Amino acid sequence: MGGTDPAVVIAGGGIAGLCLALTCEQIGVPALVLESAAELRPLGVGINLQPNAVRELIDLGLEDELRTIGVETEEYGFYTKFGDEIWVEPRGRFAGYAWPQFSVHRGELQMLLYRAACRRLGSNRILTGRRVTGYENHDDHIEAVAADGDRVPGAVLIGADGLHSAIRAQIVPGEGAPNWGGAILWRGATMAEPFRGGASMALIGHATQRFVTYPISPTDPRTGQALVNWIAELSFDPSSGWNREDWNRRASADDFLDAFTEWRFGWIDVPDLVLATDEIFEYPMVDRDPLERWRDGRATLMGDAAHIMYPVGSNGASQAVVDGRKLGRAFLDHGVTIAALEAYEAELRPATGAMVLQNRGRGPDYVMDLVEQRSGGLFDDIHDVVSHEELADHAAKYKGVAGFSIDELNASPPVIPPGARL
Numbered sequence: 001m002g003g004t005d006p007a008v009v010i011a012g013g014g015i016a017g018l019c020l021a022l023t024c025e026q027i028g029v030p031a032l033v034l035e036s037a038a039e040l041r042p043l044g045v046g047i048n049l050q051p052n053a054v055r056e057l058i059d060l061g062l063e064d065e066l067r068t069i070g071v072e073t074e075e076y077g078f079y080t081k082f083g084d085e086i087w088v089e090p091r092g093r094f095a096g097y098a099w100p101q102f103s104v105h106r107g108e109l110q111m112l113l114y115r116a117a118c119r120r121l122g123s124n125r126i127l128t129g130r131r132v133t134g135y136e137n138h139d140d141h142i143e144a145v146a147a148d149g150d151r152v153p154g155a156v157l158i159g160a161d162g163l164h165s166a167i168r169a170q171i172v173p174g175e176g177a178p179n180w181g182g183a184i185l186w187r188g189a190t191m192a193e194p195f196r197g198g199a200s201m202a203l204i205g206h207a208t209q210r211f212v213t214y215p216i217s218p219t220d221p222r223t224g225q226a227l228v229n230w231i232a233e234l235s236f237d238p239s240s241g242w243n244r245e246d247w248n249r250r251a252s253a254d255d256f257l258d259a260f261t262e263w264r265f266g267w268i269d270v271p272d273l274v275l276a277t278d279e280i281f282e283y284p285m286v287d288r289d290p291l292e293r294w295r296d297g298r299a300t301l302m303g304d305a306a307h308i309m310y311p312v313g314s315n316g317a318s319q320a321v322v323d324g325r326k327l328g329r330a331f332l333d334h335g336v337t338i339a340a341l342e343a344y345e346a347e348l349r350p351a352t353g354a355m356v357l358q359n360r361g362r363g364p365d366y367v368m369d370l371v372e373q374r375s376g377g378l379f380d381d382i383h384d385v386v387s388h389e390e391l392a393d394h395a396a397k398y399k400g401v402a403g404f405s406i407d408e409l410n411a412s413p414p415v416i417p418p419g420a421r422l
């Protein structure tokens with residue numbers, strides 16, 4: 001259906017869907033977003049944008065705005081349950097990437113993308129209060145079916161509708177609930193004095209008890225405080241069951257803080273940080289098995305709908321951005337066609353499937369477990385427990401799987417060549 005307008009119908013106005021919409025606008029492809037929320041609000045807490053994703057946001061002309069909502073991450077470190085250093089490495093431009101890494105508030109990033117999309121595509125192209133329940137394929141077009149029964153035609157339909165994707169449920173009937181391996185995350189963000197210079201990410205503990213924290217705003221020079229994001233993680237017997245996964249479920253510090261009362265390390269005080277937080281959210285760490293296919297006729301998937309993974313490698317949101325750009329590139333190369341959906345899937349489905357599996361066992365934080373198993377966190381010199389080479393090898397290997405190895409990314413041409421239009 002060559003003249004279909006909009007050509008690309010996108011179910012979901014999260015990070016993935018909005019990046020795709022902005023990319024379509026950049027390359028001259030008409031797009032329409034159908035978002036279920038009645039109104040977009042800045043929900044969630046902190047996330048990280050890796051240099052591969054930041055590069056794409058810069059290519060979308062969003063660098064200045066990005067700098068207003070986040071902090072450029074300088075270092076990333078693993079620490080034992082006693083607060084001792086295992087491995088610290090520079091990040092983003094400090095590690096030699098041509099682009100920065102940013103720690104940002106997830107909701108602020110979504111709002112930034114939403115404002116840009118409304119400005120550039122027109123707010124009549126980014127519709128809220130429109131839940132998509134499924135689709136119907138036809139020879140030359142596809143119809144997104146909305147909850148109110150309305151049918152929206154397009155040349156293709158992209159399911160960017162997140163963890164409980166309705167589009168995925170139709171492509172892969174009977175898949176059921178996501179997998180829960182037993183870990184619960186409690187998340188929050190609060191104004192606090194940041195640690196280690198104010199642009200550092202810290203992962204403390206081991207597989208069954210962890211605390212991850214990083215600032216998501218610059219330090220205010222007047223107060224010496226920044227908005228500091230934190231995630232406390234504990235593991236339980238997965239057969240015991242837990243609350244259904246919901247990014248916005250409220251929780252209380254009483255649910256988990258007992259396990260962290262001793263975690264006061266001088267450079268960071270975990271109980272103080274948690275107790276200073278107004279709103280705490282609970283989330284069971286879930287993922288889904290990699291799929292054999294993403295496409296059904298003129299429908300395909302992107303972002304969490306395609307490859308929800310454990311949030312251990314800071315790449316859920318980054319991959320959502322990259323998916324949108326790669327799909328745009330496929331449209332440039334093949335038009336808004338089934339061939340484009342096939343090319344996109346051939347490139348990204350195997351790679352993101354590998355990330356899902358990697359994050360289950362040997363994400364970048366695997367070395368924390370290694371140190372706990374070998375020493376119980378007690379050592380005089382970390383290199384008596386694990387060699388520098390072993391630590392460096394593991395860090396490099398993960399970056400390769402996650403698509404952000406330094407040399408490869410720096411040498412790669414832009415996904416969307418400047419000025420390219422369909």
Ligand SMILES: Cc1cc2nc3c(=O)[nH]c(=O)nc-3n(C[C@H](O)[C@H](O)[C@H](O)COP(=O)(O)OP(=O)(O)OC[C@H]3O[C@@H](n4cnc5c(N)ncnc54)[C@H](O)[C@@H]3O)c2cc1C
Pocket residue numbers: 011012013014015016017034035036037043044045046047106130131132133160161162163164165166187247248302303304305311316317320
């Ligand atoms: C409210 C919320 C809070 C989050 N908080 C965090 C966080 O604190 N930390 C973290 O690491 N990750 C968080 N995430 C997940 C994170 O945003 C994603 O892992 C990542 O950004 C990939 O984005 P996505 O666009 O694929 O999915 P999402 O960000 O989940 O976006 C999916 C979008 O689709 C919409 N949608 C869902 N179903 C339908 C439907 N049937 N029809 C139309 N639209 C639909 C949703 O309202 C949402 O706007 C959160 C997600 C949400 C929705």
